[in-house]
Amino acid sequence: MNTKIKRSTLVIAAIVLLLIVAGAFFAMKKKPDAANAPAAAKKAGAAPARPTLTVTVAQPEQTELTMTLAANGNVAAWQEASVGSESNGLRLAEVRVNVGDVVKRGQVLATFSPETINADVAQAKASLAEARANAADAAGNAARARTLEKTGALSQQQINQYQTTEQTAKAKVEAAEAVLAAQQVRGRNTQVLAPDDGVISSRTATVGGVVSAGTELFKLIRQGRLEWRAEVTSAELGRVAVGTPVLVVSASGAQVQGKVRSIAPTVDPQTRAALVYVDVPNVLQNTGIKAGMFARGDFQLGRSNAWTVPQASIVPRDGFNFLLVLQPDNRVTQLKIETGRRVGDRVEVLTKMPANARVVVQGAGFLNDGDLVRVVDAPAPAGAPVAAK
Incomplete structure (x- = not known):
């Protein structure tokens, strides 16, 4: 029993001794770190903050921009003439034109x-x-009857009959002349003629076909003219006037310059839009613009001055556009803006900006609000003359 107690006492004493040695070791290790802490803190406070990124900056510029109004619509023929047959029951012998x-x-x-x-x-x-021969005979008989009228050789009734026969024969001559004229018109109608200058847009005429009067044989785009029928909302209709230049762009990307010819006097009650008719130059000169195409266009309403910035300086985030404005301490501030028109690589800024503001251009997309930056000069454009040393 005494032996067990002695063994337990020895184990407890050994554990206590180990704890004392471990505590002394950690205390000795912590003292140098504590001694060096003021020096480390002093060294950290003395080091300057490092810039997050090297960037280039630019100032907003006033640029003359074109005021435009965008619209959509369809391209159609200015006027499409229907060329048909005026003769009935005749066989087509020759077709000389095609679409x-x-x-x-x-x-x-x-x-x-x-x-x-x-x-x-x-x-x-x-x-x-035949009618003329009969008329001549009737006229002779009537003339002889009139010479015998005073002699009493013929009764008045017989004389009247000769005169009536003469008038009837004259009427038959006129009727025969009218029939001949009608047949001669039919003879001229054996040729189908173009009613105006233009381009054949459709052909249903087939050699050997027998057609009735009024059957359409060809469709003709008069004078080769097309028009773009733009749909403009009633709110924007007042900005468009006759003669306004328009840039029409087809679905294939072909562009053509047109001009407003007329504006519809009514507005569609369903869409609240009115049709604006824009003349498009000759169809043969614009192979990319065809009747029936859908096209968009911009009405060129004039020019105005606006503040613009390089497109590279605009940072889209969370569905909005931002500029990173450089502050005097070389830190950047994020400014939410609203953009407008675009021309080349410059974008109009509708939001009011600080006076003499400088915005980050190169590297703007990698910065956040409050970041410290280092500013360098923008690289010279390619091909720019180098100054002599």
């Missing part, structure tokens, strides 16, 4: 077979000759 051909006013587009018309004209001429 895309440029034609002149009065040019022959197609011809019909003239055999039937020629026969009808010959018959009308024969009928006219």
Whole structure:
């Protein structure tokens, strides 16, 4: 029993001795660190803050920008003429033009077979000759009857009959002349003529086909003119006037310069938009603009001065645009802005900026509000003359 107690006492004493030695070791290690702490703190306070990034800056500039109004619409023919047949039941003998051909006013587009018309004209001429012969005979009989009127050889009734026959024969001559004229018109209608200068946009005429009067054979874009029918809201309609220049851009990217010809007098009650008709130059000169295309355009309303900054200085964050403005202590402040028009690599700033503000250009996207920066001169543009030393 005494032996067990002695062993327990020895174990406890050994543990206490180990704790005392460990405490002394940690105390000795901590003293040098505490002695060096003031020197380290002094050294840290003496070191200057390091810049976050090296950047270039620029000042906002006043730039003359074009005022525009954007709109969408469709391209259509200025006027599309329907060229049809004026003859009935004739066979198409020849078609001389196709889609895309440029034609002149009065040019022959197609011809019909003239055999039937020629026969009808010959018959009308024969009928006219017969009517004239009968009229001459009736006129002679009436003249003789009038000479015998005073002699009493013929009764008044017989004389009236001769005169009536003469007048009837004259009427038949006039009717025969009218029939001949109608047949001659049909003969001229065997040629389908272009009603105006323009471009053939559609063709349904087929050689050998028998068509009725009024059947459409061709469609013609008159004078080759197109128009862009822009939809402009009623709120913006007052800014557009006749003669305003317009830049029209098709879906393929083709651009053409046009001019406002007219403005619709009414506004669509459903969309609250009005049509503005813009003349587009000749269709053959603008291969990228075709009738039926959808196109967008900008009405060029004039020019005005505006404050602009380089596009690289604008930082989009969280759905908004910001500028990083350099402060006198070389730290940057984040400024929320609203942008406007763009021209080249410059963007209009609608938000009022501090006087003589300098904004970060190169490196703006890597900075946050309050960062310290180092400013260097912007590199000279490529090709700029180098100053002599």
